[in-house]
Amino acid sequence: MSQSLKIENLHATVDGIEILKGLTLEVPKGEVHAIMGPNGSGKSTLSKVMAGHEDYTVTAGSVMLDDINLLELEIDERSRAGFFLAFQYPHEIPGVSNANFLRAARQARLPKGEEVDAVAFYKEMYLKMDELGMDRKFTGRSVNEGFSGGEKKRNEILQMMMLEPKYAVLDETDSGLDIDALKVVAEGVNTMRSPERGFLIITHYQRLLDYIVPDVVHVMFDGRIIKTGGKDLALELEEKGYDWVTKELVPA
Amino acid sequence: MADSATLEAVNIDQDEGNFSYPEDYAHDAGYGLNEGTVDYISNIKGEAEWIREFRHKALKIFFAKPMPTHWASKDLENIIFNDIRYYLSKGQAPTRSWDEVPDDVKKTFERLGIPEKERKYLAGVEAQFDSEAAYSNVKEELTKEGVIFVNSTEGLREHPEIFRKWFGKVIPTGDNKFSALNSAVFSGGSFIYVPPGLKVKHPLQAYFRINAENFGQFERTLIIVDEGAEVTYMEGCTAPKFETATLHSAVVELVAMKDAKIQYITVQNWSNNVFNLVTKRGLAHENAEIRWIDCNIGSRLTMKYPGVIMKGRKARGEVISIALANNGQHQDTGAKMIHAADETTSNIVAKSISVGTGQSTYRGQVHIPKHLKGCKNNTECDALLINSSSRTDTYPAITVRGNQHSTQHEASVSQVSEDQIFYMKQRGLSEGEAMSLSVNGFVNDLVREFPMEYSVELKRLIDMEMEGSVG
Numbered sequence: 001m002s003q004s005l006k007i008e009n010l011h012a013t014v015d016g017i018e019i020l021k022g023l024t025l026e027v028p029k030g031e032v033h034a035i036m037g038p039n040g041s042g043k044s045t046l047s048k049v050m051a052g053h054e055d056y057t058v059t060a061g062s063v064m065l066d067d068i069n070l071l072e073l074e075i076d077e078r079s080r081a082g083f084f085l086a087f088q089y090p091h092e093i094p095g096v097s098n099a100n101f102l103r104a105a106r107q108a109r110l111p112k113g114e115e116v117d118a119v120a121f122y123k124e125m126y127l128k129m130d131e132l133g134m135d136r137k138f139t140g141r142s143v144n145e146g147f148s149g150g151e152k153k154r155n156e157i158l159q160m161m162m163l164e165p166k167y168a169v170l171d172e173t174d175s176g177l178d179i180d181a182l183k184v185v186a187e188g189v190n191t192m193r194s195p196e197r198g199f200l201i202i203t204h205y206q207r208l209l210d211y212i213v214p215d216v217v218h219v220m221f222d223g224r225i226i227k228t229g230g231k232d233l234a235l236e237l238e239e240k241g242y243d244w245v246t247k248e249l250v251p252a
Numbered sequence: 253m254a255d256s257a258t259l260e261a262v263n264i265d266q267d268e269g270n271f272s273y274p275e276d277y278a279h280d281a282g283y284g285l286n287e288g289t290v291d292y293i294s295n296i297k298g299e300a301e302w303i304r305e306f307r308h309k310a311l312k313i314f315f316a317k318p319m320p321t322h323w324a325s326k327d328l329e330n331i332i333f334n335d336i337r338y339y340l341s342k343g344q345a346p347t348r349s350w351d352e353v354p355d356d357v358k359k360t361f362e363r364l365g366i367p368e369k370e371r372k373y374l375a376g377v378e379a380q381f382d383s384e385a386a387y388s389n390v391k392e393e394l395t396k397e398g399v400i401f402v403n404s405t406e407g408l409r410e411h412p413e414i415f416r417k418w419f420g421k422v423i424p425t426g427d428n429k430f431s432a433l434n435s436a437v438f439s440g441g442s443f444i445y446v447p448p449g450l451k452v453k454h455p456l457q458a459y460f461r462i463n464a465e466n467f468g469q470f471e472r473t474l475i476i477v478d479e480g481a482e483v484t485y486m487e488g489c490t491a492p493k494f495e496t497a498t499l500h501s502a503v504v505e506l507v508a509m510k511d512a513k514i515q516y517i518t519v520q521n522w523s524n525n526v527f528n529l530v531t532k533r534g535l536a537h538e539n540a541e542i543r544w545i546d547c548n549i550g551s552r553l554t555m556k557y558p559g560v561i562m563k564g565r566k567a568r569g570e571v572i573s574i575a576l577a578n579n580g581q582h583q584d585t586g587a588k589m590i591h592a593a594d595e596t597t598s599n600i601v602a603k604s605i606s607v608g609t610g611q612s613t614y615r616g617q618v619h620i621p622k623h624l625k626g627c628k629n630n631t632e633c634d635a636l637l638i639n640s641s642s643r644t645d646t647y648p649a650i651t652v653r654g655n656q657h658s659t660q661h662e663a664s665v666s667q668v669s670e671d672q673i674f675y676m677k678q679r680g681l682s683e684g685e686a687m688s689l690s691v692n693g694f695v696n697d698l699v700r701e702f703p704m705e706y707s708v709e710l711k712r713l714i715d716m717e718m719e720g721s722v723g
């Protein structure tokens with residue numbers, strides 16, 4: 001039985017335009033991988049294709065979550081199978097409180113006839129909110145409505161902590177965060193690092209990787225992974241810029 | 253109420269009396285509607301002559317008035333008045349066995365957690381719901397405090413000195429075709445009087461006095477709250493009433509004397525074959541407050557526009573309304589606010605949800621005449637469409653004359669965005685769960701206005717409506 005999030009030769013289009021052009025990468029359970037790449041290289045597209053967004057059509061390739069063929073599942077089934085996406089732009093849900101939303105998501109994971117234990121649920125949620133430095137008042141507020149950029153990102157991490165996925169993809173969770181918020185978010189991720197869980201962290205900047213130290217760094221460009229290396233690759237990229245890797249691409 | 257425009261808006265019936273009727277009719281209501289039907293009902297109830305006259309006059313008005321199809325749904329033409337029974341005494345109450353009750357109705361009762369004995373009543377298996385024990389304690393306490401809480405027959409017979417004065421005055425018989433119909437054949441409903449200064453602690457519920465008549469087709473309710481007194485009244489329940497009768501036409505009149513407060517809460521969930529055509533209006537005297545909190549789910553066609561006539565200075569009127577029109581249903585709802593004194597304030601918040609082929613219509617009327625000063629109205633109506641075939645129409649009529657008033661009007665039509673659903677599904681919710689959570693979110697601020705036990709049931713009910721209609 002394989003224990004990884006494994007993307008192979010993934011091709012995907014939107015409105016007939018190919019965005020992912022044969023992307024391959026594997027995140028073994030227990031590891032943290034980072035994807036870096038210039039804007040427009042298809043990072044968010046990759047995350048949404050994995051989550052099952054209907055705007056995108058997969059034309060070739062596969063995504064395996066352990067032994068499960070992720071692409072054959074509905075969006076919600078992927079989530080319940082252990083796939084989590086922290087969105088670059090988290091959506092607002094007017095009128096639905098954070099607590100109710102989380103509770104519904106937890107409820108969706110229980111067998112028929114079982115109910116979320118409300119007391120234990122709140123206790124756990126408060127504990128995790130404390131870890132993330134989130135005020136208690138956020139439980140009663142509508143999901144992401146009127147939240148600042150940083151508050152939204154923290155909220156994504158809270159959801160991740162409450163849903164305990166097997167594999168989590170974080171799409172530019174660092175953008176829009178000041179350094180303090182960045183540290184809190186990184187701390188949240190670090191406490192969740194475990195031999196039982198894999199992370200794929202999408203970022204445009206090296207900065208986040210000072211706090212969440214990756215095992216592997218991939219560079220994405222034009223819908224493909226063009227270079228893979230250790231954590232030093234991120235530093236090198238920061239120093240030399242993306243031009244450095246994209247130039248290497250020029251056919252010999 | 254001086255100017256003619258106001259009078260017209262309020263539509264007070266000016267001509268009374270001078271109506272005569274033949275003495276004797278067959279004592280069988282049967283099907284169909286004629287003078288004999290009216291006499292049958294009046295005889296059974298042993299009513300005073302003035303009530304019999306009131307009924308007969310109403311019947312004439314009913315026949316004379318055309319269907320309001322020039323502005324309302326043409327579907328009204330499908331009501332066959334001759335196929336309807338206008339009075340069912342207890343002996344005639346329809347009986348069926350539990351086995352004959354459709355499975356989906358049984359399932360709904362189960363999911364809503366309706367107690368066993370109430371299920372049988374609601375399903376029409378039992379004509380009586382034994383709530384006497386629960387009610388007698390309440391009744392004793394209320395009686396001690398001077399509250400009168402009886403049905404329409406008893407109210408008019410035992411306490412004419414209190415009820416006659418206002419009966420048919422807030423909503424004159426000729427207000428519309430269906431108020432005339434109700435006035436001709438009414439039975440059941442609640443007549444309530446709260447003496448001066450008394451703030452009734454617990455909400456009064458129609459539920460306390462369920463009997464064969466109470467959930468009748470032509471309920472008549474009159475609530476009079478004397479100076480400085482307060483009461484909350486609740487009617488209906490979230491369980492779908494399994495109906496054999498397809499036409500329901502109630503009249504509800506509220507009178508709030510100086511400084512009084514009335515809150516009238518309705519939750520109705522009709523089965524798909526019901527025409528629910530209701531007239532509700534309150535009269536608020538000086539510094540009095542009347543709030544209608546209304547939730548309409550189901551039915552084939554609901555027409556309901558609760559209103560408040562603010563007759564005294566600083567009177568306040570409010571309508572909070574939720575309407576859900578699922579496939580094949582039409583919710584035609586709204587509010588009427590008639591400002592008839594200075595510094596009167598009204599507030600309307602209406603939210604509608606249309607699913608599939610369901611149709612929601614909002615009709616609002618706000619009337620502020622020129623000679624008044626310092627009146628305020630706030631109107632918000634929001635419509636949520638669940639899929640493209642849903643329809644929603646808004647007809648706000650705000651006639652504000654003069655410039656010494658403040659009015660605010662906001663309307664919106666929205667759809668649950670695909671990205672919102674995607675986001676929720678990514679967290680593990682099914683399409684149906686995501687949709688019902690979104691819809692509950694849409695009405696959440698209004699649901700909070702309902703008492704706790706209702707709001708919980710309402711939420712579950714919306715969940716069920718959404719599950720049935722999405723994916």
Ligand SMILES: Nc1ncnc2c1ncn2[C@@H]1O[C@H](COP(=O)(O)OP(=O)(O)O)[C@@H](O)[C@H]1O
Pocket residue numbers: 014015019037038039040041042043044045046055
């Ligand atoms: N829904 C969409 N419709 C049209 N074009 C899209 C859509 N989503 C992404 N794209 C295009 O795909 C490319 C990659 O975008 P994206 O995945 O957001 O890149 P990144 O996250 O790396 O910045 C861009 O050129 C973008 O304009």
Ligand SMILES: [Mg+2]
Pocket residue numbers: 043044045088171172
């Ligand atoms: Mg992106």
